[in-house]
Amino acid sequence: MSDNTRPLNEDDVRHVAKLARLQLKDEEIIRFTEQLRSVLDHAADVASLDLEGIAPTAHPLELSNVLRADEVTASSDRDEVLRAAPSVADHRFRVPRIVGEAP
Amino acid sequence: MNAGEVSAVALANESLQQIDSQEGEIHAFVEIQREQVLRKAQAIDDGVAQGKNMGVLAGVPLALKDNLCQHGEVTSCASNILSGWRPPYDATVVSRIETAGVLIVGKTNMDEFAMGSSTENSAFGPTKNPHDTTKVPGGSSGGSAAAVAASMTPLSLGSDTGGSIRQPAAFCGVVGVKPTYGLVSRYGLVAFASSLDQVGPFAGSVADAAALLEVIAGHDPKDSTSLNAPAPALSSHLDDGVKGMRVGLCNELLEGCAPDMVAAIKRAAEVLSNAGAEIIEISIPELKLGLSAYYLIAPAEASSNLARYDGVRYGVRVDAEDVTAMNTATRTAGFGDEVKRRIMLGTYALSAGYYDAYYGQAQRVRTLIINAFTKAYSSVDLLLGATTPTTAFAIGDKVGDPMSMYQSDICTIPTNLAGHPALSVPFGVGDDKMPIGAQLLGPALSEQQLFQAASVLEHGANS
Numbered sequence: 158m159s160d161n162t163r164p165l166n167e168d169d170v171r172h173v174a175k176l177a178r179l180q181l182k183d184e185e186i187i188r189f190t191e192q193l194r195s196v197l198d199h200a201a202d203v204a205s206l207d208l209e210g211i212a213p214t215a216h217p218l219e220l221s222n223v224l225r226a227d228e229v230t231a232s233s234d235r236d237e238v239l240r241a242a243p244s245v246a247d248h249r250f251r252v253p254r255i256v257g258e259a260p
Numbered sequence: 261m262n263a264g265e266v267s268a269v270a271l272a273n274e275s276l277q278q279i280d281s282q283e284g285e286i287h288a289f290v291e292i293q294r295e296q297v298l299r300k301a302q303a304i305d306d307g308v309a310q311g312k313n314m315g316v317l318a319g320v321p322l323a324l325k326d327n328l329c330q331h332g333e334v335t336s337c338a339s340n341i342l343s344g345w346r347p348p349y350d351a352t353v354v355s356r357i358e359t360a361g362v363l364i365v366g367k368t369n370m371d372e373f374a375m376g377s378s379t380e381n382s383a384f385g386p387t388k389n390p391h392d393t394t395k396v397p398g399g400s401s402g403g404s405a406a407a408v409a410a411s412m413t414p415l416s417l418g419s420d421t422g423g424s425i426r427q428p429a430a431f432c433g434v435v436g437v438k439p440t441y442g443l444v445s446r447y448g449l450v451a452f453a454s455s456l457d458q459v460g461p462f463a464g465s466v467a468d469a470a471a472l473l474e475v476i477a478g479h480d481p482k483d484s485t486s487l488n489a490p491a492p493a494l495s496s497h498l499d500d501g502v503k504g505m506r507v508g509l510c511n512e513l514l515e516g517c518a519p520d521m522v523a524a525i526k527r528a529a530e531v532l533s534n535a536g537a538e539i540i541e542i543s544i545p546e547l548k549l550g551l552s553a554y555y556l557i558a559p560a561e562a563s564s565n566l567a568r569y570d571g572v573r574y575g576v577r578v579d580a581e582d583v584t585a586m587n588t589a590t591r592t593a594g595f596g597d598e599v600k601r602r603i604m605l606g607t608y609a610l611s612a613g614y615y616d617a618y619y620g621q622a623q624r625v626r627t628l629i630i631n632a633f634t635k636a637y638s639s640v641d642l643l644l645g646a647t648t649p650t651t652a653f654a655i656g657d658k659v660g661d662p663m664s665m666y667q668s669d670i671c672t673i674p675t676n677l678a679g680h681p682a683l684s685v686p687f688g689v690g691d692d693k694m695p696i697g698a699q700l701l702g703p704a705l706s707e708q709q710l711f712q713a714a715s716v717l718e719h720g721a722n723s
Binding site: 165169170172173174176177178179180181189192193195196197199200201202203204206208211212213214215216217218220222223225233234237238241242243244250252253254255 | 345346347348349441442455481484485487548549551552553555556563570571572573574575576577579580581582583584585586587588589591592595600601603604605607608611617618620621622623624625626627628630661662663666677678679
């Protein structure tokens with residue numbers, strides 16, 4: 158088995174949680190590490206196969222880009238879409254401060 | 261219905277009364293649309309009284325899985341992060357069933373974002389199996405299966421990414437169909453794993469499932485992965501039988517299954533044989549790799565699809581000092597454990613250094629599985645096997661051990677990886693008197709043959 162499939166550890170879980178914008182408590186890190194490791198252990202049957210020359214499949218249908226005619230059609234109602242948002246200002250989605258900017 | 265012999269209002273009331281008497285025990289629904297359904301039923305009765313044709317399924321009550329968007333009605337995916345969200349549009353399947361005169365009575369419970377095999381991962385609490393309320397109904401479309409099994413509605417819709425229609429159908433003793441990928445529009449189905457997700461019907465009978473699939477199938481310009489194919493003719497071929505059909509009894513869909521399950525599926529093979537099918541024992545070893553490949557591919561796609569829940573455009577927000585902290589606080593509070601596990605698993609499988617070893621390998625295994633199916637379908641028309649390794653398990657049994665929960669999808673997953681159709685039809689009961697589902701699988705767009713064979717099994721189940 159290559160180094161690429163070494164057992165998952167708690168630092169890996171901390172790292173992917175950060176990438177996925179999730180905050181985990183210490184006890185969750187321990188539990189998730191154990192659970193994810195058991196899934197990846199099972200996946201060793203796939204990770205260890207020699208599949209040289211086999212093309213990957215990303216999608217079951219052989220579709221190329223599908224385009225419709227460039228005609229104006231009705232869009233969603235802006236106010237209705239904005240009503241579903243947690244915070245709105247001036248017909249736009251409102252978000253908290255973005256890095257370095259004043260609120 | 262259109263002849264005016266039975267009223268839509270009466271059918272709606274019958275459904276609501278059954279929900280009132282059963283729902284406290286079963287918890288199939290997350291939202292019941294009492295006033296809306298009675299209003300719609302009255303409109304249908306008025307139309308019929310004026311001599312109008314109100315649709316092929318006019319006045320038939322239906323339960324809708326909570327990951328299908330319905331304009332203005334709460335659509336939560338059984339997740340706190342979408343709690344109270346009302347979509348600004350209808351899913352294409354919702355528009356189609358409404359045009360056909362269906363009465364949507366409510367939204368059904370599910371595993372959060374369709375991730376699970378028992379409906380225990382719902383933010384709103386588990387659904388119970390109507391045959392034994394100590395058992396799970398299966399998942400992720402457990403509420404939709406239970407609603408039909410408990411006679412609350414004759415029809416329901418679910419979604420199947422790795423077995424989420426067929427497995428609960430088997431556990432609850434109803435018919436469940438996963439159509440060919442692209443046959444039914446995914447527009448308005450909240451995405452889990454886009455290359456695997458497909459909407460499909462639950463029903464109490466093969467004929468009812470066929471009628472519903474005919475309504476929802478067919479090309480949709482709003483879904484770029486929609487097949488440019490017409491809806492298949494199913495109802496008119498239900499009695500065509502299986503004479504001359506070659507059916508592969510698939511070793512990999514039986515080994516590892518409980519003895520009572522294996523015995524039932526062998527009886528199902530006999531029923532097909534007695535009806536004129538040729539039964540051929542077949543082995544497709546590549547199917548064994550399906551589980552691992554699926555639990556890399558589906559989480560990888562999910563980690564990308566669920567990045568959209570960032571507290572900005574819809575759903576709940578947990579405020580924090582800046583955007584990144586707000587995103588993190590929102591997702592941490594909004595997602596349940598199973599969703600977090602899959603997002604992290606997918607993020608890991610896609611991350612630098614592991615992409616080739618996990619996601620890349622899983623995609624190549626997907627090719628192997630498709631090629632293996634293609635080879636099998638050069639010698640048989642359909643495959644037969646179990647839908648699930650065992651009958652319904654007890655609530656609480658597997659929820660603490662994700663890998664053992666995932667194993668319950670082992671017979672249903674390969675179909676999704678290939679994009680093929682498959683269905684589960686009730687076929688007797690196990691030693692515990694719980695329902696058993698026989699699974700029929702076929703190549704792309706073989707729905708007509710699948711329904712013919714399912715119809716034979718349905719009639720032969722008690723023989």
